[in-house]
Amino acid sequence: xxxxxxxxxxxxxxxxxxxxxxxxxxxxxxxxxxxxxxxxxxxxxxxxxxxxxxxxxxxxxxxxxxxxxxxxxxxxxxxxxxxxxxxxxxxxxxxxxxxxxxxxxxxxxxxxxxxxxxxxxxxxxxxxxxxxxxxxxxxxxxxxxxxxxxxxxxxxxxxxxxxxxxxxxxxxxxxxxxxxxxxxxxxxxxxxxxxxxxxxxxxxxxxxxxxxxxxxxxxxxxxxxxxxxxxxxxxxxxxxxxxxxxxxxxxxxxxxxxxxxxxxxxxxxxxxxxxxxxxxxxxxxxxxxxxxxxxxxxxxxxxxxxxxxxxxxxxxxxxxxxxxxxxxxxxxxxxxxxxxxxxxxxxxxxxxxxxxxxxxxxxxxxxxxxxxxxxxxxxxxxx
Amino acid sequence: xxxxxxxxxxxxxxxxxxxxxxxxxxxxxxxxxxxxxxxxxxxxxxxxxxxxxxxxxxxxxxxxxxxxxxxxxxxxxxxxxxxxxxxxxxxxxxxxxxxxxxxxxxxxxxxxxxxxxxxxxxxxxxxxxxxxxxxxxxxxxxxxxxxxxxxxxxxxxxxxxxxxxxxxxxxxxxxxxxxxxxxxxxxxxxxxxxxxxxxxxxxxxxxxxxxxxxxxxxxxxxxxxxx
Numbered sequence: 001x002x003x004x005x006x007x008x009x010x011x012x013x014x015x016x017x018x019x020x021x022x023x024x025x026x027x028x029x030x031x032x033x034x035x036x037x038x039x040x041x042x043x044x045x046x047x048x049x050x051x052x053x054x055x056x057x058x059x060x061x062x063x064x065x066x067x068x069x070x071x072x073x074x075x076x077x078x079x080x081x082x083x084x085x086x087x088x089x090x091x092x093x094x095x096x097x098x099x100x101x102x103x104x105x106x107x108x109x110x111x112x113x114x115x116x117x118x119x120x121x122x123x124x125x126x127x128x129x130x131x132x133x134x135x136x137x138x139x140x141x142x143x144x145x146x147x148x149x150x151x152x153x154x155x156x157x158x159x160x161x162x163x164x165x166x167x168x169x170x171x172x173x174x175x176x177x178x179x180x181x182x183x184x185x186x187x188x189x190x191x192x193x194x195x196x197x198x199x200x201x202x203x204x205x206x207x208x209x210x211x212x213x214x215x216x217x218x219x220x221x222x223x224x225x226x227x228x229x230x231x232x233x234x235x236x237x238x239x240x241x242x243x244x245x246x247x248x249x250x251x252x253x254x255x256x257x258x259x260x261x262x263x264x265x266x267x268x269x270x271x272x273x274x275x276x277x278x279x280x281x282x283x284x285x286x287x288x289x290x291x292x293x294x295x296x297x298x299x300x301x302x303x304x305x306x307x308x309x310x311x312x313x314x315x316x317x318x319x320x321x322x323x324x325x326x327x328x329x330x331x332x333x334x335x336x337x338x339x340x341x342x343x344x345x346x347x348x349x350x351x352x353x354x355x356x357x358x359x360x361x362x363x364x365x366x367x368x369x370x371x372x373x374x375x376x377x378x379x380x381x382x383x
Numbered sequence: 384x385x386x387x388x389x390x391x392x393x394x395x396x397x398x399x400x401x402x403x404x405x406x407x408x409x410x411x412x413x414x415x416x417x418x419x420x421x422x423x424x425x426x427x428x429x430x431x432x433x434x435x436x437x438x439x440x441x442x443x444x445x446x447x448x449x450x451x452x453x454x455x456x457x458x459x460x461x462x463x464x465x466x467x468x469x470x471x472x473x474x475x476x477x478x479x480x481x482x483x484x485x486x487x488x489x490x491x492x493x494x495x496x497x498x499x500x501x502x503x504x505x506x507x508x509x510x511x512x513x514x515x516x517x518x519x520x521x522x523x524x525x526x527x528x529x530x531x532x533x534x535x536x537x538x539x540x541x542x543x544x545x546x547x548x549x550x551x552x553x554x555x556x557x558x559x560x561x562x563x564x565x566x567x568x569x570x571x572x573x574x575x576x577x578x579x580x581x582x583x584x585x586x587x588x589x590x591x592x593x594x595x596x597x598x599x600x601x602x603x604x605x606x607x608x609x610x
Contacts, residue, residue, distance in 0.1 A: 314448070316443065332452075335450060335460070336460035339450070339460045339461050339465075340460055340461065340462050341462075342406075342461075342462065342465045344430075344448045345448060345450070346443040346447070346448050346449050346450065347449075347450045347451055347452065348436070348439055348440055348443055348451045349436070349451055350436075351436060365436075365440055368440070368444055369440050369443060369444055371444070372441075372443065372444020372445060372446075373443055373444060373446065376444065376445050376446030377446050379446075380446055
């Protein structure tokens with residue numbers, strides 16, 4: 001039998017749940033003997049326990065969805081969406097956000113100690129998938145004594161998790177909000193991830209993932225990986241609007257390889273600040289988890305022949321016009337499948353030039369859409 | 384009648400054609416007002432499609448199941464007879480391929496409700512006859528060069544098409560410009576002259592829906608194999 005223990009981590013400023021002797025089976029077939037999940041909650045669970053919302057973070061996100069992030073000393077990654085009187089209103093809803101397994105903000109992952117060998121997992125950490133992440137989240141939700149979440153919300157890798165919830169645990173949720181995601185990680189997306197991984201693995205300090213917090217870390221590789229990825233989160237229009245060909249702190253070009261252009265300087269800054277908060281091995285594992293995600297041919301069957309009833313489930317699918325990483329067409333495939341099965345699905349393509357990252361940025365239409373969807377559906381369920 | 388009053392009247396009549404507890408698709412659902420009416424009064428289960436981004440967003444935010452999309456493309460994704468009723472209110476004349484749309488309506492719905500402004504109305508006929516210019520009326524208020532209404536047809540035209548496609552007109556209601564309503568089937572020539580707007584309840588000839596009993600149970604049994 002597994003034993004479950006909650007603690008508060010003061011340094012990480014979050015809660016941690018330990019599942020000891022749990023033998024957590026991963027999709028790869030490997031097992032984790034112990035499991036810990038770092039999470040934060042916001043707002044209050046009501047007496048009926050009907051107002052729980054799980055927010056799933058994207059590739060480089062964490063449990064600090066809103067409020068202060070003690071690692072970056074900045075506001076949480078979705079502070080503009082989640083909080084009191086925000087679109088996902090914590091005066092009304094009980095918001096849970098947990099660090100995915102394989103992550104690097106306190107949950108079981110390559111950065112953590114392998115208790116069997118008493119060394120850091122590093123490159124020995126078993127492969128994790130989106131399905132594994134969601135399975136871990138469902139254990140957390142069970143341990144919080146919530147039998148049914150009102151909603152699971154996520155963008156990008158978070159959207160993959162939301163979709164996985166709808167496939168694996170439809171009886172435990174009322175709706176999902178799926179933003180800028182897809183049924184599968186496309187060849188182009190895998191290709192970009194592979195370039196990022198190669199940058200890390202070719203950093204001489206990486207050493208098959210055996211570096212530790214005390215030694216030098218493969219920061220050069222990780223920052224290049226981040227720079228490449230960051231380009232894919234924007235759009236050409238947004239880059240042009242933001243930077244054009246403007247020069248950085250100079251009037252004339254240098255005829256050298258300094259960061260002459262503002263866009264170069266910006267990417268270098270993105271890379272540099274990223275390595276301060278993220279672990280290179282986690283980046284390898286989590287990008288791989290996204291690459292392995294594929295329900296392109298099985299989604300329809302999974303939903304139609306679901307073990308547990310999913311007729312009650314409402315789906316809100318959102319895409320952005322300028323997102324070329326997870327283009328609208330990919331969202332529409334999900335919508336088409338659900339409509340073919342007469343499911344309760346809504347879909348909106350939001351017009352913006354901000355690219356894939358739009359879901360994290362100032363998009364008033366997304367705010368009103370999410371807020372309206374949550375409030376009206378909550379009212380309908382609880383009247 | 385002004386435009387809003389005429390749409391309201393239209394919706395009121397559409398409601399009279401539908402039984403309670405039905406599954407309905409509203410094409411061009413706007414911000415969801417007709418769906419709201421049908422849910423409230425008939426306990427209907429509703430889905431909608433809306434081309435306009437703002438309106439679709441509003442409808443979703445009200446809690447309705449709405450797809451932001453184009454009916455001429457997006458109807459294809461629905462399975463045969465997904466709905467008891469499919470409603471196309473005052474938009475058939477704006478469709479690129481009205482005939483294809485009509486057959487799609489009756490593929491995905493057991494019955495279709497279609498309403499449209501009648502181009503055979505006497506005011507329109509006289510405008511063209513007397514002034515020699517394209518008519519502009521209350522129900523068709525656009526000039527020829529900026530109108531979204533690209534296919535003009537009369538009640539007679541519509542009935543001919545239904546006949547050609549083996550579509551049965553189960554009920555038909557005509558409205559005069561003063562809002563007076565009558566049964567279209569009575570005297571076609573005069574009806575085509577006086578009807579300002581028409582509403583039709585359509586189905587296929589000899590169509591009997593195939594009832595599959597307790598599909599759910601069969602699915603559950605096979606679900607292990609299937610997944």
